[in-house]
Amino acid sequence: MHENNDRPAASTRTLEIVVAGMLFLLGALVIVDSVRLGARWADDGPQAGYFPFYIGVLICVSTAVVIYRAVGDKAKAAKTFVTRGAFRQVLWMLVPSIIYVALIKPVGLYVASTLFIAFFMRRLGNYPWLPTALVAVGVSAAFFLLFEVWFTLPLPKGPLEAWLRLD
Amino acid sequence: MQGFGVALTPFNLMLMFVGVVLGVIIGVLPGLGGANGVAILLPLTFTMPPTSAIIMLSCIYWGALFGGAITSILFNIPGEPWSVATTFDGYPLAQKGRAGAALTAAFTSSFIGALVAVIVITFLSPIVANFALAFGPPEFFAVYLLTFCAFVGMSKGQALKTIASMMVGFALAAVGLDTVTGSLRLTFGSTALLQGFDFLIAVIGLFGIGEILLTLEEGLAFKGARAKINLKVVMETWRELPRYWLTSLRSSAVGCFMGIVPGGATPASFMAYGVAKRFSKDGDKFGTGMVEGVVGPETAAHAAGTSALLPMLTLGVPGSPTAAVLLGGLLIWGLQPGPLLFQEQKEFVWGLIASMYLGNIAGLIVVLTCVPLFAAILRIPFSIIAPVIIVICAIGAYTVHNSMFDVYLMVLFGVAGYVLRKLDYPLAPLVLALVLGDRAESAFRQAMLVSQGDMSIFFSKPLVGGMTTLALLLLFWPLIQTALRKAKAA
Numbered sequence: 001m002h003e004n005n006d007r008p009a010a011s012t013r014t015l016e017i018v019v020a021g022m023l024f025l026l027g028a029l030v031i032v033d034s035v036r037l038g039a040r041w042a043d044d045g046p047q048a049g050y051f052p053f054y055i056g057v058l059i060c061v062s063t064a065v066v067i068y069r070a071v072g073d074k075a076k077a078a079k080t081f082v083t084r085g086a087f088r089q090v091l092w093m094l095v096p097s098i099i100y101v102a103l104i105k106p107v108g109l110y111v112a113s114t115l116f117i118a119f120f121m122r123r124l125g126n127y128p129w130l131p132t133a134l135v136a137v138g139v140s141a142a143f144f145l146l147f148e149v150w151f152t153l154p155l156p157k158g159p160l161e162a163w164l165r166l167d
Numbered sequence: 168m169q170g171f172g173v174a175l176t177p178f179n180l181m182l183m184f185v186g187v188v189l190g191v192i193i194g195v196l197p198g199l200g201g202a203n204g205v206a207i208l209l210p211l212t213f214t215m216p217p218t219s220a221i222i223m224l225s226c227i228y229w230g231a232l233f234g235g236a237i238t239s240i241l242f243n244i245p246g247e248p249w250s251v252a253t254t255f256d257g258y259p260l261a262q263k264g265r266a267g268a269a270l271t272a273a274f275t276s277s278f279i280g281a282l283v284a285v286i287v288i289t290f291l292s293p294i295v296a297n298f299a300l301a302f303g304p305p306e307f308f309a310v311y312l313l314t315f316c317a318f319v320g321m322s323k324g325q326a327l328k329t330i331a332s333m334m335v336g337f338a339l340a341a342v343g344l345d346t347v348t349g350s351l352r353l354t355f356g357s358t359a360l361l362q363g364f365d366f367l368i369a370v371i372g373l374f375g376i377g378e379i380l381l382t383l384e385e386g387l388a389f390k391g392a393r394a395k396i397n398l399k400v401v402m403e404t405w406r407e408l409p410r411y412w413l414t415s416l417r418s419s420a421v422g423c424f425m426g427i428v429p430g431g432a433t434p435a436s437f438m439a440y441g442v443a444k445r446f447s448k449d450g451d452k453f454g455t456g457m458v459e460g461v462v463g464p465e466t467a468a469h470a471a472g473t474s475a476l477l478p479m480l481t482l483g484v485p486g487s488p489t490a491a492v493l494l495g496g497l498l499i500w501g502l503q504p505g506p507l508l509f510q511e512q513k514e515f516v517w518g519l520i521a522s523m524y525l526g527n528i529a530g531l532i533v534v535l536t537c538v539p540l541f542a543a544i545l546r547i548p549f550s551i552i553a554p555v556i557i558v559i560c561a562i563g564a565y566t567v568h569n570s571m572f573d574v575y576l577m578v579l580f581g582v583a584g585y586v587l588r589k590l591d592y593p594l595a596p597l598v599l600a601l602v603l604g605d606r607a608e609s610a611f612r613q614a615m616l617v618s619q620g621d622m623s624i625f626f627s628k629p630l631v632g633g634m635t636t637l638a639l640l641l642l643f644w645p646l647i648q649t650a651l652r653k654a655k656a657a
Contacts, residue, residue, distance in 0.1 A: 019587070026335065030353065033352065033353050037352060046620070048350040050612070051611060051612065058331075058334045062331040063331050065327055082384065086384040086385075090380050090384050090585070093383050094582065105571055113554075113561075116557070117551070119554075120550050120553060121550050124553075127550075147562070155566070
């Protein structure tokens with residue numbers, strides 16, 4: 001492990017304020033849209049924005065208090081939200097997952113899953129190529145049998161399945 | 168009684184065992200839990216008859232409740248949030264070489280907790296359903312209000328975050344077509360958002376992907392105790408257990424209460440642990456490996472998890488995220504949960520209730536006989552399990568509507584779940600608000616229409632007034648509690 005792995009990547013207070021701030025903006029967005037739709041009482045009853053308007057207000061109020069409290073909280077400022085090492089681990093999971101999900105549409109779910117599992121086994125598990133390939137292809141094949149053959153639930157397929165005439 | 172006839176067909180019995188085994192696997196694996204496990208498997212049951220489907224799904228739920236204990240005791244890793252309290256005494260027991268006793272105690276207490284809850288459901292639900300037949304929109308809104316206020320009141324010190332998380336759930340529920348006026352809300356011109364957010368996607372993302380990220384960050388090290396369960400250990404433990412009957416009874420009561428009032432299994436297990444510790448003769452030895460410290464939380468967690476189905480069936484208000492997913496299933500099969508279900512779908516309701524008895528017996532048998540097998544799952548390296556679970560989550564999210572947009576949303580919910588969980592925002596209220604948002608809103612609007620916008624309708628009759636008052640009391644409970652404490656101190 002590298003030395004600065006234990007250094008904090010962000011304090012809990014910073015994250016607390018950022019997240020509450022984002023939720024506050026979300027609440028504000030809800031209020032704005034509700035007012036656009038009409039958050040009042042019309043002749044025929046409550047307008048479409050009537051209920052969401054108060055929801056937005058409650059989001060803003062509660063998160064504003066969370067922010068207010070976090071700003072004065074020294075203990076939280078000192079507390080680590082996530083260390084660099086741990087954050088790197090999380091990114092090593094998250095970024096490939098995003099790429100995986102993005103790949104499903106162009107290459108199909110089964111091919112993307114095979115690549116995804118293989119990547120993890122190589123990268124996190126340091127497996128040799130042969131077991132990696134066997135497990136990755138095996139798992140995808142099992143999913144194929146389970147969903148396409150047994151449950152007849154079609155999942156997204158790409159050029160490989162088209163070439164193999166499996167779709 | 169005829170319910171047992173419905174549940175006892177060979178096909179349903181088979182589904183029961185399949186469900187329990189799947190459930191235990193789901194409970195053991197990090198990233199897959201009761202709520203998202205059931206959500207992922209829901210699309211697979213669309214083609215089954217509803218009764219069989221719900222039997223299988225509820226058995227997955229029982230299995231997950233059992234499974235959480237295995238990882239807590241053997242690996243000190245709670246497989247489910249509600250088994251955190253089980254680690255306090257379960258893991259020390261395992262370290263002392265009494266893993267078998269701890270597991271037997273955990274499974275047996277889970278079973279007893281569930282049994283008490285099912286008995287409560289059997290006798291209480293027809294009464295509640297009958298009672299609820301007279302409900303109008305104001306009463307229903309009061310029930311929703313009670314549900315949500317209970318969440319705020321029961322949350323420990325994080326009332327603001329509970330409110331924020333719940334309201335975000337409501338806001339997400341509002342996205343899309345407004346069914347009353349037909350206007351588009353919060354879609355900002357995007358066609359993908361027209362349908363609104365499906366809570367199944369949120370559940371899979373928040374609990375599935377979020378959990379995996381969290382597990383990864385904690386630096387997963389499965390160093391577990393070996394478990395030997397044989398008949399001798401089981402018999403010995405069973406001889407010991409009757410000593411803790413009072414703890415079991417108290418924990419069952421705590422669990423049933425917290426399940427019906429949607430506190431949920433997690434706070435119930437902590438509360439029961441605290442209660443058991445307080446009343447036990449050897450309270451100060453808790454944490455060093457007391458069987459009683461396993462009995463308390465496990466009984467309560469299972470009792471709460473089971474009794475959460477009571478308000479779901481009788482009122483259409485789920486008491487836990489998993490109950491919410493089951494409720495979503497009922498709607499998809501064209502069954503409207505609520506008081507009428509007990510009149511129009513007798514066979515379904517009693518079949519389900521009968522399956523709760525049988526499913527828990529099946530669960531007890533499965534877990535007692537197969538512990539080494541399930542523990543072996545945890546020895547599969549994380550670098551294989553983690554991507555496979557993400558693939559399963561992606562498939563689950565896709566099959567809900569056959570839409571790739573949902574899969575992207577799932578990842579987004581996953582990141583949100585990770586961050587929110589780390590900052591102690593509770594996720595259960597968000598999910599429940601997302602499920603109930605539309606119905607709570609329409610009950611509110613109908614009530615407002617009846618009264619012409621006068622809020623006093625929620626106090627107009629004794630029943631609705633009582634519920635609203637109780638809801639407000641619960642909502643301000645944290646404040647009242649502090650005030651009382653201050654008054655006492657002064």
